Amino acid sequence: MVIKFMRHQNTRMLTYMTTDLTAIMEFQVEAVEAEFARLKDEVPVLHEPKTMPWDNRAAQFRDPEGTLVGIYTPVSDAAKQRFGSR
Numbered sequence: 001m002v003i004k005f006m007r008h009q010n011t012r013m014l015t016y017m018t019t020d021l022t023a024i025m026e027f028q029v030e031a032v033e034a035e036f037a038r039l040k041d042e043v044p045v046l047h048e049p050k051t052m053p054w055d056n057r058a059a060q061f062r063d064p065e066g067t068l069v070g071i072y073t074p075v076s077d078a079a080k081q082r083f084g085s086r
Contacts, residue, residue, distance in 0.1 A: 011079075015045060022035070023067050023068070024067075024068045024069075024070065025067065025068070025069050025070070026069075026070040026071070026072060027069070027070070027071050027072070028071075028072055028073065028083060029071050029072070029073055029075060030073065032049045032057045032058065032059055032071055032072060032073045033049055033057075034057045035050050035059075035071050036071070038047065039061060043061045043062060043063060043064065044061060044062045045059070045060075045061055045068075046060040046062060047059060047060050047069070051075065052072075054079060054082075055074065055075050055076035055078060055079035056072040056073065056074050056075065056079055056083065057072065057073045057075050058070055058071065058072040058073075059071055059072075
């Protein structure tokens with residue numbers, strides 16, 4: 001598994017490749033609900049914003065080439081501490 005972090009315009013992006021060569025990109029954003037509203041009519045939605053067990057609010061899309069793209073915002077103090085340095 002290859003993991004790399006990249007920073008792009010005040011977001012944090014995590015890209016990793018699984019053994020079946022499926023790329024998944026995740027972006028840490030300031031407000032998942034706002035980004036979801038901006039993107040939902042432009043790309044296929046896999047799931048609307050929901051709070052994950054590790055206290056990130058997250059949504060997922062597919063980009064025009066079919067790549068899985070996730071956006072998330074840490075919501076609890078513990079999640080902000082854990083994910084804030086990424």
